[in-house]
Amino acid sequence: MSDSIVFDRRDFLKLVGIGVAGAASGCASPPAEKWIPYLVAPTDILPGVPYWYASTCRECPAGCGVLVKAREGRAIKIEGNPDHPVNAGGLCPRGQAALQGLYDPDRVKSPQVRENGAWKPISWDDALKLAGEKLGEASRGSRGIALVTDHATGSLGALAAEWAAAAHATHLVYEPFAHESLREASRRTFGRGEVPRYDFASARMIVSFGADFLETWISPAGFARGFAQARAGSSPARFVAVEPRLSLTGANADEWIACPPGTEMALALGMSRVILEQQLGPVVPEHGALLGSLAAFAPESVEKQTGVPAAKVAALAKEFAQASPGLAVGGGIAAQGEAATALHAAVNLLNYVAGNVGRTVRFGRVPNFDAVAGFGEVQRLIAAMGAGKVEALIVQGANPAYGVPAWAGFAAAMDKVIFKIAITEAWDETASSCDWCSPRPRSSRCSTPRRRGRRCSRWPAARGSSARGPRAGWTTSRRAGSRCISAWGAARTSKRSGASRCRRVACGKRSLHPPCAGARPRRSRPPSPRGRAAQLSCSTPRLRFTTGAGPTSRGSRSFPIPRPRRCGDRGSRSIPRPPPGSGWRWATA
Numbered sequence: 001m002s003d004s005i006v007f008d009r010r011d012f013l014k015l016v017g018i019g020v021a022g023a024a025s026g027c028a029s030p031p032a033e034k035w036i037p038y039l040v041a042p043t044d045i046l047p048g049v050p051y052w053y054a055s056t057c058r059e060c061p062a063g064c065g066v067l068v069k070a071r072e073g074r075a076i077k078i079e080g081n082p083d084h085p086v087n088a089g090g091l092c093p094r095g096q097a098a099l100q101g102l103y104d105p106d107r108v109k110s111p112q113v114r115e116n117g118a119w120k121p122i123s124w125d126d127a128l129k130l131a132g133e134k135l136g137e138a139s140r141g142s143r144g145i146a147l148v149t150d151h152a153t154g155s156l157g158a159l160a161a162e163w164a165a166a167a168h169a170t171h172l173v174y175e176p177f178a179h180e181s182l183r184e185a186s187r188r189t190f191g192r193g194e195v196p197r198y199d200f201a202s203a204r205m206i207v208s209f210g211a212d213f214l215e216t217w218i219s220p221a222g223f224a225r226g227f228a229q230a231r232a233g234s235s236p237a238r239f240v241a242v243e244p245r246l247s248l249t250g251a252n253a254d255e256w257i258a259c260p261p262g263t264e265m266a267l268a269l270g271m272s273r274v275i276l277e278q279q280l281g282p283v284v285p286e287h288g289a290l291l292g293s294l295a296a297f298a299p300e301s302v303e304k305q306t307g308v309p310a311a312k313v314a315a316l317a318k319e320f321a322q323a324s325p326g327l328a329v330g331g332g333i334a335a336q337g338e339a340a341t342a343l344h345a346a347v348n349l350l351n352y353v354a355g356n357v358g359r360t361v362r363f364g365r366v367p368n369f370d371a372v373a374g375f376g377e378v379q380r381l382i383a384a385m386g387a388g389k390v391e392a393l394i395v396q397g398a399n400p401a402y403g404v405p406a407w408a409g410f411a412a413a414m415d416k417v418i419f420k421i422a423i424t425e426a427w428d429e430t431a432s433s434c435d436w437c438s439p440r441p442r443s444s445r446c447s448t449p450r451r452r453g454r455r456c457s458r459w460p461a462a463r464g465s466s467a468r469g470p471r472a473g474w475t476t477s478r479r480a481g482s483r484c485i486s487a488w489g490a491a492r493t494s495k496r497s498g499a500s501r502c503r504r505v506a507c508g509k510r511s512l513h514p515p516c517a518g519a520r521p522r523r524s525r526p527p528s529p530r531g532r533a534a535q536l537s538c539s540t541p542r543l544r545f546t547t548g549a550g551p552t553s554r555g556s557r558s559f560p561i562p563r564p565r566r567c568g569d570r571g572s573r574s575i576p577r578p579p580p581g582s583g584w585r586w587a588t589a
């Protein structure tokens with residue numbers, strides 16, 4: 001007699017769910033036994049409901065704060081974090097396009113080794129064993145190990161430094177946009193080798209000597225936000241662009257001064273001389289010495305060098321000093337030659353004599369380029385590799401074979417290294433020249449694909465779960481009829497063509513509804529108590545405590561899940577927890 005197969009109703013529904021999905025995909029891989037239908041959904045994911053987590057954009061060294069929108073474990077959108085001090089909610093096109101890298105079909109997905117000139121996938125165990133053996137040999141040998149990382153700060157940077165110290169390796173932090181000339185100029189003029197923080201929002205007049213701050217310079221997303229604030233209102237800040245080529249930034253200027261390439265520094269020094277000579281700025285103790293050193297930059301001399309009329313130089317200096325505070329910035333194409341440091345020093349001097357230092361030009365820890373290597377250190381590493389003094393090279397998140405100028409010979413020196421490791425996102429020039437390669441997670445990465453029992457290696461999977469305690473079921477508290485269930489972004493409202501529309505991030509409601517009407521109208525203003533209450537009652541997912549039903553029940557309480565604010569937060573770090581032994585427990589959704 002054949003064995004009978006007994007299905008209960010739940011198993012039958014699971015199989016039907018898998019069968020329908022398999023038919024839709026042509027019964028292709030992955031194998032059916034690894035599929036988990038959402039009939040058994042993870043407790044912290046509601047199908048169809050997006051959630052957000054805070055992260056940092058790493059497409060350039062600015063490090064803008066981002067909020068990544070994810071659905072069912074997949075990142076689907078990146079927005080600027082309105083609470084982040086660098087970008088205040090802004091995001092440049094590169095940041096918006098960062099998702100393309102996450103879903104790039106050609107990205108590195110698994111460890112691979114080069115065998116006979118061809119790349120071959122291997123398991124993580126074999127890859128780690130091979131790398132450990134090779135690095136062990138290198139550390140015991142007479143030659144050394146070199147570790148090249150990208151501009152990683154925080155715990156990742158500290159980990160790389162500790163690893164290099166333990167392995168007696170040379171550690172080099174490589175960043176193509178290192179702003180070395182700007183840091184050196186700041187060190188010489190102000191004694192602080194840092195990239196200053198420029199406050200565009202507070203400036204009443206902006207003079208740019210080649211700096212394309214709306215495109216690529218230092219922190220374009222944050223600068224664009226500050227520039228927009230400076231230009232808003234009834235008395236917008238005036239903007240003068242001094243550059244030989246009209247850039248996109250220059251196209252936004254009130255006035256474009258097209259001086260010949262390389263003469264921007266003379267114009268900046270001429271303006272400083274006029275300000276000192278006519279005492280248009282604050283009193284500076286070095287007045288006499290500075291005026292003496294600028295003797296060669298009278299407006300008439302500047303006119304001969306730059307072609308800008310002497311009267312124009314004097315008028316520009318007077319206007320800049322009287323704007324108070326103004327802001328002068330230099331960079332871009334004007335800082336690409338041998339005189340780059342001199343140009344930045346001239347711009348620093350102009351800001352100093354006009355009284356802008358401490359008002360629109362500040363020094364602090366952001367942006368932090370302290371650990372970034374100078375080009376001299378890069379050249380020393382190239383020389384060591386070329387001389388055969390490096391046995392193993394590890395490159396993590398950087399592409400020096402492309403970023404270092406070809407004449408410096410980084411790619412050629414790599415050939416002299418015996419074993420090369422690349423930890424990278426894409427098959428770039430450096431990874432292609434290595435012997436061992438492994439994937440590197442992206443800042444926008446989340447649990448993709450999510451399978452039962454497997455959690456994301458870097459990012460928590462969803463709000464409402466915690467590594468410190470039992471996984472909490474969570475539910476959303478919302479008003480009947482409203483679909484506005486996620487309020488990580490700030491709320492604002494707008495009216496177009498007489499029709500109102502709720503602009504809250506992730507709000508799916510077309511028409512303005514009463515709770516959102518009470519929320520703050522602009523992102524830059526703090527919400528009113530009424531608006532905050534409306535946000536909490538209408539939109540913020542909440543955790544519920546309950547003591548169960550029956551005559552002993554004491555009802556239930558609910559608490560909002562805090563909004564994510566810092567990198568890595570999902571708003572779950574300070575979720576209220578029931579006191580032990582109180583009888584309160586989590587209520588499931």
Ligand code: SF4
Pocket residue numbers: 057058059060061062063064087090091092093094095096219220221222
């Ligand atoms: S400026 Fe653009 S690319 Fe750079 S960190 Fe900010 S969003 Fe990312």
